[in-house]
Amino acid sequence: MDGAIHVLTGPTAxxxxxxxxxxxxxxxxxNRTPLIALAGALVIDxxxxxxxxxxxxxxxxxPCVIGTGDGTxxxxTGDRVHxxxxxxxxxxxxxxxxxxGRREPPC
Structure with missing residues (x-):
């Protein structure tokens, strides 16, 4: 699944x-289930x-990739990923x- 990233940084989104x-x-x-229902995919640390x-x-x-450790x-937010x-x-x-201005590697 291809889509734009939305990083959830706190208890509210x-x-x-x-x-x-x-x-x-x-x-x-x-508590995040309603937000997850909107998602096209999940990436979870x-x-x-x-x-x-x-x-x-x-x-x-x-689709879900879980246990990334450092995806967040x-x-x-705004990156496009597969x-x-x-x-x-x-x-x-x-x-x-x-x-x-820093370059961040893909996960």
Missing amino acids: LPVPARGSVLVCRATDP LGTPASHGAIIARELAI RLLT VDGSTGVVRVLQQATRSS
Whole structure:
């Protein structure tokens, strides 16, 4: 699945991500399920295939790469990526403009 990244950095997600966005977060919990329902794919730093985010992704039939460890650090809202839940690969297609000027590697 190809899409634009929306990084969730805190317990609330303002602004609400666009439908079909690739949600990137440190972890998930049941309070984030309404946001996950909008997602086209998930990239989650912490967890296993038996974690909440992976289970919800399977129920919603959306790709999920879980256990990245540093997706929230390496990806920026606005990046375009390809998420392959079958292989566990997230490939950056196009980076958003970085205000800091630092180059960040793909995850």
